[in-house]
Amino acid sequence: MEKIILSLRNMLKEAIKVETYEKNLEINMLVKSNTKLGNDFADPNEIKIMLHMFGGLNQDFPMEIKIDEDQQIIRLIFGSLDNMNIVQKALETIWAKSVDLLEQCIAGDFSGIRNIGDVDD
Amino acid sequence: MTDPRAVLNNPFKELGEIPEKKYRNGYIVESIYIPMRDGVNIAATICLPKGISPIEKIPTILTQTRYWRAKKLRIPFRWILDEIVTTTPNPEIITSRGYAFIITDVRGTGASLGTRNIPWSEEEVKDGSEIVDWIISQPWSDGNVVSKGISYAGTTAELITTINHSAIKAIILGHGVWDSYLDVVFPGGIYDNSFMQTWSFLGFNLDINNPKVFRQLLPSDWLFSKGVKPVDSDGNLNFLNEAIEKHKLNRYVHEHAKDRNYRDEALPDGTQYDDIIMNRQSRIEESNIPMLIWCSWYDSGYVDAVIHRFLNLTNPMIAILGDWNHGAASPANQFFSNRTAVTPSPNERINAFINFFDTCIYDDGIKEKVLHYYTMAEEEWKKTSVWPPKGHKYQRWYLTENLALSKEMPDKDIGENNYKINFRATTGRLNRWWTLLGQPISYKNRAKMDEKLLCYTSLPLEKNTEITGQIIACLYLKSTHEDGALFVYLEDVDEEGNVTYVTDGEFRVIHRKISSEEPPYKILIPYHTYKKEDSAPLIPGEITELKFGLHTTSVLIRKGHRIRIAIAGHDKDTFSRYPKDGRPTITISSNKMHASYIDLPIIEK
Known part of the structure; x- marks a missing residue:
């Protein structure tokens, strides 16, 4: 596990491309994976959980989530620019934070996990 | 062995140098069901070296676990890692050494169907036999199967010898029980309430695929994964949901042991503690399958389990007793509490273990019994063919x-x-x-x-x-x-x-x-x-x-x-x-x- 973590940051950064379309109030995440994940790719609730656990957003943050399993694209559509900007900011550090949290946890520091709050899996 | 100076007689080094990798392109992974005699489907995850040609034949390392064979990772981790990436032993190393790796959920657990009344039931052992039959019928199998595991999976590896299957060439048992009454449930006749209660609670929640409880118990696992991995064909989760319903009928050790006292009190299926392993001794010996068993001085009563196997089993055997915790994830030598890592590392250990398998499959194997033990505070490995040692x-x-x-x-x-x-x-x-x-x-x-x-x-x-x-x-x-x-x-x-x-x-x-x-x-x-x-x-x-x-x-x-x-x-x-x-x-x-x-x-x- 420790060995994986060393390369995880870069792997995430390289695999996930975030594109913002301010005009449409939309953020797209394009995921490149070694194999096509099909219906294992993601569901909207998982996206919300990810943004909550690693991005610090509430799980009921207002946005519409559309998943394209074939293209492995996640579309986040917002009702306001402010909301879009909040998520955009969270996405700037989310991959590094997810690995940091995992790393802390493996080292026996569970304070990060305690701060996550309730997660509705 | 946590003191880097203690290289003399280091049993892991004695198992040989690490050879060149046979495969260098990683591995492919798939999860399927293997049907058993009574219609119960056993979930299996299969790793093969990437790029293996259709005519190549390779041996298989089989691990049967009750702690989820593979995990459905949370996103974003699932997007870049496969479901078995954190599994021990490391599938990357196994496949690069020219082995297929198969890990299964034993019946009544994980994504497998069926129910369980006791650990390591006879039905579970029979499943092992049918899984071996399935393995050797695969086009990539060369007909050789070895089995390995730590703790629960170590015992499933040991008990697979009892089916006396000609395909099985060797087993490795890490940190496994021998006398279940004394080694773990009632040490000295005293009920180990904390472990049995926690283990049963953990088992129940694993079996109903409820990872929420792991936030407290196994935080890094909770952060990384959101449950057991269904088999690949189970996109709508029908099989997994059916499995979870079946698992609700499982029974757990704490519920029947907590108010008991004696070795001869019956388990829920009518068997007794002695039936779990000890009473299978003659069947283990009949196989004469070579065994590598390893554990630690500090691990529960499992340390005595190694000594009792060494004293009682006639199988050719390498036994190793060191100074780490259960499973060897962290050092445990109380004389050197500032040490941070176990040496050799898990990857070095698995490579040494594969050398043992290679010897048993491709060479003459081992013929005798030897016990390597680490003397703490002296910080030296020693080797003996008799126990207690000479002197x-x-x-x-x-x-x-x-x-x-x-x-x-x-x-x-x-x-x-x-x-x-x-x-x-x-x-x-x-x-x-x-x-x-x-x-x-x-x-x-x-x-x-x-x-x-x-x-x-x-x-x-x-x-x-x-x-x-x-x-x-x-x-x-x-x-x-x-x-x-x-x-x-x-x-x-x-x-x-x-x-x-x-x-x-x-x-x-x-x-x-x-x-x-x-x-x-x-x-x-x-x-x-x-x-x-x-x-x-x-x-x-x-x-x-x-x-x-x-x-x-x-x-x-x-x-x-x-x-x-x-x-x-x-x-x-x-x-x-x-x-x-x-x-x-x-x-x-x-x-x-x-x-x-x-x-x-x-x-x-």
Whole structure:
């Protein structure tokens, strides 16, 4: 596990491309994976959980989530620019934070996990 | 082996150098169901070297677990890693060495269908046989199967020998139980309430795929994964949901053991504790399959399990006893608590283990039995073909009325020490029993806790003294109560008064009868049956003999250090309380008539 973590940051950064379309109030995440994940790719609730656990957003943050399993694209559509900007900011550090949290946890520091709050899996 | 200097006779190095990788492109992974004789589908995850040609044939390493064969990772991790990336043993190494790797959820667990009443049931063992049949029918299989695992999966690896299948060439058992009553459920007849309760709770939640509870128990697992991985064809989760419904009928050890006491009480399926492994001994031996077994001095009663296999099984065997926690994820040598990693690393270990498999598949295998053991504080690996090792001799030390340990037998007619049991005494939650959940081990400096115990301490030793083997305690004792437990700790006291835990033994007084019957397997300590018919309450106020063994160890007590025997009546964070109510006072005799003592297994050089 420790060995994986060393390369995880870069792997995430390289695999996930975030594109913002301010005009449409939309953020797209394009995921490149070694194999096509099909219906294992993601569901909207998982996206919300990810943004909550690693991005610090509430799980009921207002946005519409559309998943394209074939293209492995996640579309986040917002009702306001402010909301879009909040998520955009969270996405700037989310991959590094997810690995940091995992790393802390493996080292026996569970304070990060305690701060996550309730997660509705 | 956590001291990098201790390379001499290092058993992992003796298993050979790591050869060139046979495959370098990673592996492909798929999860499927393998149907069993009764229609139960067993979930299996299969890893093959990427790029293997259709005509190539390779051997298989099989692991059967009850702790999820593969995990459905959370996103974003699932987008870049496969479901088996954190699995031990590492599939990348296995496949690069030219093996297929198959890991299954045993029936009643994970994504497998079926239910379970007890661990390692006969049905579960039969599944192993059918999985081996399935493996050797695959186009990529060369007909050779070896099996490996740690803890639960280690025992499934051992029990696969009982099916006597010609395809099985060797097994590796890490940290596995032998005598399930004594090694884990009722050490010394005392119920290990904390572990059994937690393990059963953990098992239940794994089986109903409820990872929420792991936020507290296994936080990094919770952060990384969101449950068991369904098989690839189960996109709508119908099979997984059906499996979870079936698993709700499972039974767990704590629910039937918590109010029990005796070895001969029936398990839910009508079998007994002895049936789980010990009574399968002849079938294990008939296979004559070579075994590599490994464990740690500090791991529960599983350390004795290694010694008992070495003493009792006729199979060719390499046995290894080191100084790490359960599963060897972290170092546990209490003399060097600042160490941070186990050497060799998990990857080095798995490579050494594959060398063992290579030998058994491609060469002549192993023919004899050898035991490698690490002497703590001396920090050296040793090797023996007999147990106890050559030079072993018992040295008697008496408990004296002035709380000393002395080689001189008491010569006075009177002499005794009273101790009112302190039910707040504890070894904490990082002890040899809690490590069964994968916890690190730390007894810390025992000096403070010893103030709550009855302690007997020797004078400083005049020379380095190696203690290797099983210590025997013989206490002449009376109590104010009919029931009770004794915990006897062997400790090293250095020149500054720091107290280091070495080993311990625990014993419930109602089981004190020493049986003249033949034990079910060879042991090196007094034989107690732990059966109901042989149990008896103490008669309050009457002196009785209690003679029992401590867990096997190997340690060097240095010149100038002192040996301490510390006696408690409870270990509150681990074991059930005996008696349930009341606070007994015990009196340990130290006089001519009743001279309490310990026999230390000394290695004379």
